[in-house]
Amino acid sequence: TQAPVNVTVTGAAGQIGYALLFRIASGQLLGADTPVKLRLLEIPQAVKAAEGTAMELDDCAFPLLKGIDITDDAKKAFDGTNVALLVGARPRTKGMERGDLLAANGGIFKPQGEAINAGAADDVRVLVVGNPANTNALIAQAHAPDVPAERFTAMTRLDHNRALSQLSAKLGVAVTDIKKLTIWGNHSATQYPDLFNAEVGGKVAAEQVEQEWLKDTFIPTVAKRGAAIIEARGASSAASAANAAIDHVYDWVNGTPEGDWTSAAVVSDGSYGVPEGLISSFPVVSRNGRYEIVQGLEIGEFSRERIDASVQELIEERDAVKQLGLI
Numbered sequence: 001t002q003a004p005v006n007v008t009v010t011g012a013a014g015q016i017g018y019a020l021l022f023r024i025a026s027g028q029l030l031g032a033d034t035p036v037k038l039r040l041l042e043i044p045q046a047v048k049a050a051e052g053t054a055m056e057l058d059d060c061a062f063p064l065l066k067g068i069d070i071t072d073d074a075k076k077a078f079d080g081t082n083v084a085l086l087v088g089a090r091p092r093t094k095g096m097e098r099g100d101l102l103a104a105n106g107g108i109f110k111p112q113g114e115a116i117n118a119g120a121a122d123d124v125r126v127l128v129v130g131n132p133a134n135t136n137a138l139i140a141q142a143h144a145p146d147v148p149a150e151r152f153t154a155m156t157r158l159d160h161n162r163a164l165s166q167l168s169a170k171l172g173v174a175v176t177d178i179k180k181l182t183i184w185g186n187h188s189a190t191q192y193p194d195l196f197n198a199e200v201g202g203k204v205a206a207e208q209v210e211q212e213w214l215k216d217t218f219i220p221t222v223a224k225r226g227a228a229i230i231e232a233r234g235a236s237s238a239a240s241a242a243n244a245a246i247d248h249v250y251d252w253v254n255g256t257p258e259g260d261w262t263s264a265a266v267v268s269d270g271s272y273g274v275p276e277g278l279i280s281s282f283p284v285v286s287r288n289g290r291y292e293i294v295q296g297l298e299i300g301e302f303s304r305e306r307i308d309a310s311v312q313e314l315i316e317e318r319d320a321v322k323q324l325g326l327i
């Protein structure tokens, strides 16, 4: 039988953590044949709450769950880790400037990058969920020089899934009828969900909807869905974010289906004019355990403008963390 895979979750006592841990332990992250060991990282004040979640995990008697460690020490949390889900982050509070937000998150993601560099397993895969996710991933990656940069990714899969759902409702088709949808850029309000390269029933998706709907309804609905959930639920999305994290890692490990791709923020190799080194969302396929950027897509003027605007925001975030000495 297979040795357990070590999965580290930071911010384990938070909302997303609560929705995520049970699915990991049940086998949905890596597959029904893969035993897992969980490492929960929390800040000292939240360790007790994480212990409570661990008690509930015990009470599920999951056959695949081979142990749970809880710590407030990043070094311990990432020692030997194979999959690291960086969920805990410093949220933006009212009146907070972007520089303060980036500095606070630098204080979290720099030591975590260093701990990953020092102790993670050779095959480590890192997914950053905590916002600002792309730039937090960039900070962690910059402090892990011994880990291949491609192992650091940030999550845009929830945006991707939201776009699939909106388009399927609009066209009255199954989500599985939609292929090759892409989220480009930053996981923020500037993200660009691209229907020009997407296909429904083998035909271009953008040609099956009114251009006004695409521009004035679809794009803003996908980009602002998080705020709409907060408005309706009184709390930010958690189960859907956890679900997207599961999808991202599952596909990374197990591959994407032939004839389709998904979206993930990965280190740019300069493709599509995105500066090398930025962690930006692209169309990606997963092959042999690696996410690869889909090449050769045509980018029209409408898309170009929007991709450039989102990438510009990432450049500004990168420059700000550089100035703060965080990368």
Ligand code: NDP
Pocket: 010, 011, 012, 013, 014, 015, 016, 017, 041, 042, 043, 046, 087, 088, 089, 090, 091, 092, 108, 129, 130, 131, 132, 133, 158, 226, 236, 237, 238, 241
């Ligand atoms: P959540 O579990 O709801 O969210 C965690 C992070 O995920 C936030 O940064 C949030 O960003 C982000 N996120 C990304 N995508 C989404 C999405 N689609 N919907 C909602 N959130 C998204 O936060 P909680 O406050 O419940 O829990 C955070 C936990 O992290 C706390 O227990 C805290 O103690 C812990 N923490 C742990 C650290 C560590 O382990 N070193 C460091 C810092 C915090 P946004 O705020 O923009 O919604």
